[in-house]
Amino acid sequence: MEYFLTVPDKPAAEISIDIALIRGLLADQAVAMIPAATELPLRKVAEGWDSEVWRLGDQYAVRLPRRTLAAPLVLHEQAVLPGVAERLAPVGVRVPAPVVDGVAGDGYPWAWSVVPWIDGVPALAQPVAERGGWAATLARALSALHSDAPDDHPINPFRGVPLAARTGAVEERLRTLRAGGVLDGSSADALHALWQAGRAAAPWDRTPVWIHGDLHPGNLVSRDGDLAGIIDFGDVTAGDPAYDLAVAWLAFDAAGRERFMAAVGSRYDAHIWVRAHAWAAAVVLTLLAHSDDNPAYLALGRDAATEVLAKV
Known part of the structure; x- marks a missing residue:
């Protein structure tokens, strides 16, 4: 089954991407690797803040930035994903290496990629109770991903950073959502307390590790009851893995979360889960504040808020 995916409140595209443009790029640059590239069916399947994704035949997809700020993200993926794919291969989880x-050409100004198509269903479209079936697989995949990163890793000022760096944005969203009636006072206070607890927890003081940087059910692909792939590494960076581990609350119910955390095991101390819980609260606020035009992500924000605020 295939879904056309969009993300909340996305900025306007700075360039018009159409079949003719993509066909020209493929003809000039892809046929050496994919001889039939110019003849395969081509259709648009996703449009996010940063990029568009067009499915190319049954096996491939074309990923193209839609605005200047996103152009470096494809370069980051091109540099990093081959190594990520190699580390995750033993787990059986694919990434779009x-x-x-x-490269730029045919009137298109930025780098772009042809990537493997990963068959399956976006976890965003899967009932939360079913996701627990692949919680352990995701934990193993993240353990493989979260290896020490080199000094020249891509820098992301918003992901994997100390929580204090994002306090201003978190508190502003809390005020806005409380004032607009999206959050009642007790929920807003509880989310703020979680954020404060994360800030008070011992920080990550080890070598920065590779992190996905945008790990939620919209970027996880399930097939036949297991995790088939992790997609959209545009925010890939290195830092505190607590940012990725927030997926425990974003993707799973209590039972799935227990399986996920048990599979992660004793690799990390208790402080990382306090920080991860805080990051999950921050992502909930982002989803609730910026998903008015996207029912699927608004529902994710509400469901994840329930999990983040659960007492168990």
């Missing part, structure tokens, strides 16, 4: 590292 580029098959073609495209």
Whole structure:
């Protein structure tokens, strides 16, 4: 089954991407690796803040930035994903490591990629109770991903950073959502307390590790009851893995979360889960504040808020 995915409140595209443009890029740059590239069916399947994704035949997808700020993200994916794919292969989880590292041309100003198509259902469309079936697989995949990163890793000022760096944004969203009646006072206070607890927890003081940087059910692909792939590494960076571990509350119910945390095991101390819980609260606020035009992500924000605020 295939879904056309969009994300909340996305900025306007700075360039018009159409079939003719993509066909020209493929003809000039892809046929050496994919001889039939110019003949395969081509259709748009996703449009996010940063990029569009067009499915190319049954096996591939074309990923193209839609605005200047997103252009470096494809370069980060081209540099990082081959290594990530190698580390996750023993787990059986695929990532969209580029098959073609495209460059600017034919009137298109930025780097772009042809990546493998990962068959399955977005976890966003899967009932939360069913996701627990692959909680342990995700934990193993993240353990493989979260390896020490080199000094020249891509920098992301918003993901994997100390919580204090994002306090202003978190508190502003809390005020806005409380004032607008989206959050009642007790929920807003509880989310703020979780954020404060995360700030008070011992910080990550080890070598920065690779992190996905945008790990939620919209970027996880399930197939036949297991995790098939992790997609959209545009925010890939290195830092505190607590940012990724927030997925325990974003993707799972209590039973799935227990399986996930048990599978992560004793690799980390208790402080990381306090920080991860705080990051989950921050993501909930972002989803609730910026998903008015996207029912699926608004529902994710509400469901995740229930999990974040659960007493168990």
